[in-house]
Amino acid sequence: MDIVGSVFRGVETIIVTTDIISVAAGGDGVGRLEDGRALFVPRTAPGDRVEVRVVEEHKSFARGRVKRILAPGPDRVAPPCPVAGECGGCAWQHLAYPAQVAAKTGFLREALRRIGSMESPPVAELLAAAHPLRYRNKAQVPVATGPDGGLRMGYYREGSHDIVPLPDEGCRLLQPAVDKALLFVREHLAELGLRPYDQGLGQGSLRHVMVRADAQGRAMVVLVTREAIPPGAADLAAAWVGQAGIVSVQNNLQAKTGNVILGAETKVLAGPDALDEQLGGLEYRLSATSFFQVNSEQTLAMLGAIMGLRPWKPGESVLELYCGVGTLSLPLGRLGLRLHGVENHAAAVADAQANALANGLPGLTFSVADALRAWQALPPGFEPQVVLMDPPRKGLEPGLAAVLVEKGPPELVYVSCDPASLARDVKLLAAGGYQLKTCQGVDLFPQTPHVESVNLLVRG
Numbered sequence: 001m002d003i004v005g006s007v008f009r010g011v012e013t014i015i016v017t018t019d020i021i022s023v024a025a026g027g028d029g030v031g032r033l034e035d036g037r038a039l040f041v042p043r044t045a046p047g048d049r050v051e052v053r054v055v056e057e058h059k060s061f062a063r064g065r066v067k068r069i070l071a072p073g074p075d076r077v078a079p080p081c082p083v084a085g086e087c088g089g090c091a092w093q094h095l096a097y098p099a100q101v102a103a104k105t106g107f108l109r110e111a112l113r114r115i116g117s118m119e120s121p122p123v124a125e126l127l128a129a130a131h132p133l134r135y136r137n138k139a140q141v142p143v144a145t146g147p148d149g150g151l152r153m154g155y156y157r158e159g160s161h162d163i164v165p166l167p168d169e170g171c172r173l174l175q176p177a178v179d180k181a182l183l184f185v186r187e188h189l190a191e192l193g194l195r196p197y198d199q200g201l202g203q204g205s206l207r208h209v210m211v212r213a214d215a216q217g218r219a220m221v222v223l224v225t226r227e228a229i230p231p232g233a234a235d236l237a238a239a240w241v242g243q244a245g246i247v248s249v250q251n252n253l254q255a256k257t258g259n260v261i262l263g264a265e266t267k268v269l270a271g272p273d274a275l276d277e278q279l280g281g282l283e284y285r286l287s288a289t290s291f292f293q294v295n296s297e298q299t300l301a302m303l304g305a306i307m308g309l310r311p312w313k314p315g316e317s318v319l320e321l322y323c324g325v326g327t328l329s330l331p332l333g334r335l336g337l338r339l340h341g342v343e344n345h346a347a348a349v350a351d352a353q354a355n356a357l358a359n360g361l362p363g364l365t366f367s368v369a370d371a372l373r374a375w376q377a378l379p380p381g382f383e384p385q386v387v388l389m390d391p392p393r394k395g396l397e398p399g400l401a402a403v404l405v406e407k408g409p410p411e412l413v414y415v416s417c418d419p420a421s422l423a424r425d426v427k428l429l430a431a432g433g434y435q436l437k438t439c440q441g442v443d444l445f446p447q448t449p450h451v452e453s454v455n456l457l458v459r460g
Helices: 096-115 178-194 231-238 298-309 327-335 345-358 371-377 400-407 420-433
Strands: 003-008 011-019 029-034 038-041 049-057 061-071 122-127 138-145 152-155 161-166 205-212 219-225 247-252 266-269 274-279 284-289 315-322 337-341 364-368 388-389 413-418 432-442 452-459
Touching: 003 219, 011 029, 011 038, 011 061, 029 049, 038 049, 049 266, 096 122, 096 420, 096 432, 122 298, 138 161, 138 178, 152 178, 178 205, 178 219, 178 231, 219 432, 231 247, 231 266, 247 274, 274 298, 284 327, 298 327, 298 413, 298 452, 315 371, 327 337, 327 345, 327 364, 337 345, 337 371, 337 420, 345 364, 400 420, 420 432, 420 452
Parallel strands: 038 061, 122 432, 219 247, 315 337, 315 388, 337 364, 388 413
Antiparallel strands: 003 011, 011 049, 029 038, 049 061, 138 152, 138 205, 152 161, 205 219, 247 266, 274 284, 413 452, 432 452
């Protein structure tokens, strides 16, 4: 490896030449400095030989930015999106899809080894996506004032709050119906006269545009603002219904600072208050704030993996934590299980209850409660034989692993969207007598380093 030091405006700039040998869990390529420290470099692929500007140094590692690609590795491909090198919406369009699949399988195995303290993790090969582009059924796009004073819509530049404008061709990860509606909104958003929110100044109102589409191509548009949209602007937005596949326009209020996109209050400006989605022969009612997996095709693959984890038996009692709108509950309900779902988001529970009734599944019940208090919310005489859980990226909240160990259901089915939090929780549960039997990765998020997995833990 060659290291060249130079001085630029009085600040030492270190330029190194390195070979990328692997991909780290966060998605960065990994090279080595002359002293053996790991060098993490975004937007690189295994086999690349690159010239890198070191931007951050620590005792055991450093971070850098690509200055020049000297020789591309065999897994490097041309990104299909013209702003792929700038936009932070997805970090892996330069990486061949088979290499993405292999890397994600490795992320699961390495996390369970390093964090979960498992010598031989039972990790199966990742279930790859048949369509690694055009898969997202929802977009949440920030809005800001551009350099010319006009509105700018797009995703944040990597590591910043600068917005990279949405290209005229749209986003390559979005389903066509979402893209079509989003590009329409981009063209007509300025007509509403809403000022983008500036968190630094505490001024303006318009924060995000969310677009969700169902399997029939019907789109819901949600304008996220600090305060209610004025009547005149609301009327103009309502007139979007019937154009570009838009069937519903809503206004979500989010007055809090921070990175939580949606607030608790939503007002319908025109059209229905929810979409009626179809997935795997089941119907789901999706309101604006309800969680639903963004990759419908791979959600079916994930459901298949859950079905194949263990022999589900009619009459078994299953407690589902973080049940959302019933994405996992309904398919299991068709197997004749007695299932009770718990979720702390009241709108999602209402959707789940409506979904169960609409699909003729009276054996499914739901209640509003957080996961730590799930056992207090159970119907009389309900004794879970299996606990199914699909927590957020942070994993199980503190204390929940201890509750599960105390209650002692024979089996746990853990759906994870982060290998690190999964491995941490598996280690906690292992200390209480649970053994990880199967870890099946599923690629719900192609072109990104995020990886979902379905896991079976058995007590004793």
